[in-house]
Amino acid sequence: MAAAGGAAAQEKTGMYGLIGKMLAKPGKRDELIGALLAGTGSMPGCLSYVVAHDPTNADAIWITEVWDSQASHQASLKLPAVQQAIAKARPIIAGFGERFETEPVGGVGLPA
Amino acid sequence: MAAAGGAAAQEKTGMYGLIGKMLAKPGKRDELIGALLAGTGSMPGCLSYVVAHDPTNADAIWITEVWDSQASHQASLKLPAVQQAIAKARPIIAGFGERFETEPVGGVGLPA
Numbered sequence: 001m002a003a004a005g006g007a008a009a010q011e012k013t014g015m016y017g018l019i020g021k022m023l024a025k026p027g028k029r030d031e032l033i034g035a036l037l038a039g040t041g042s043m044p045g046c047l048s049y050v051v052a053h054d055p056t057n058a059d060a061i062w063i064t065e066v067w068d069s070q071a072s073h074q075a076s077l078k079l080p081a082v083q084q085a086i087a088k089a090r091p092i093i094a095g096f097g098e099r100f101e102t103e104p105v106g107g108v109g110l111p112a
Numbered sequence: 113m114a115a116a117g118g119a120a121a122q123e124k125t126g127m128y129g130l131i132g133k134m135l136a137k138p139g140k141r142d143e144l145i146g147a148l149l150a151g152t153g154s155m156p157g158c159l160s161y162v163v164a165h166d167p168t169n170a171d172a173i174w175i176t177e178v179w180d181s182q183a184s185h186q187a188s189l190k191l192p193a194v195q196q197a198i199a200k201a202r203p204i205i206a207g208f209g210e211r212f213e214t215e216p217v218g219g220v221g222l223p224a
Binding site: 019046052109 | 127131152159160161162163165166167178210212213214215216217218220221222
């Protein structure tokens with residue numbers, strides 16, 4: 001019953017995480033958060049996608065994501081709802097700050 | 113039925129988030145993650161607590177947390193299971209990296 005070993009060697013099979021900061025144009029943070037939350041409600045393989053205020057910068061947002069695989073994250077970028085969110089968000093994004101990729105291994109709030 | 117308005121003014125009532133990097137002593141990352149996950153399974157007010165490998169550093173861990181309030185996070189540090197985890201983890205922690213506080217506002221994977 002074991003899977004043949006050859007083909008999967010190059011594929012990342014573990015969970016995939018992102019931690020990143022996004023900067024809204026001045027005064028546009030709430031609007032940007034609205035666009036992000038509207039576009040990300042139903043993404044296959046998305047285990048967690050939390051949008052947060054940066055309390056030290058009124059225009060900055062932290063986004064932390066956990067996916068069942070890097071492939072699911074890649075695929076999400078092609079979803080119509082996500083494409084629409086990107087189109088709506090782009091004009092009010094001023095830039096990006098820190099960005100870290102992670103490999104989640106467990107914890108509270110992930111599906112068992 | 114509305115609560116009286118005076119007393120809560122100084123209390124933070126929104127969700128509270130933490131993003132932080134922890135560095136294990138060389139070769140001790142898995143052991144450190146085991147201690148963290150064992151101690152954090154049942155913390156009141158904890159909405160998410162995800163432990164992840166840093167793929168760029170074999171000794172580094174990212175921890176992302178979402179709490180229903182900053183008070184719940186503070187209270188968790190006094191829980192016996194958390195105290196035990198801290199005692200077990202302390203000798204194998206080499207240090208800490210980035211640390212960001214956040215104010216989560218919504219997203220996927222949080223209780224409705």
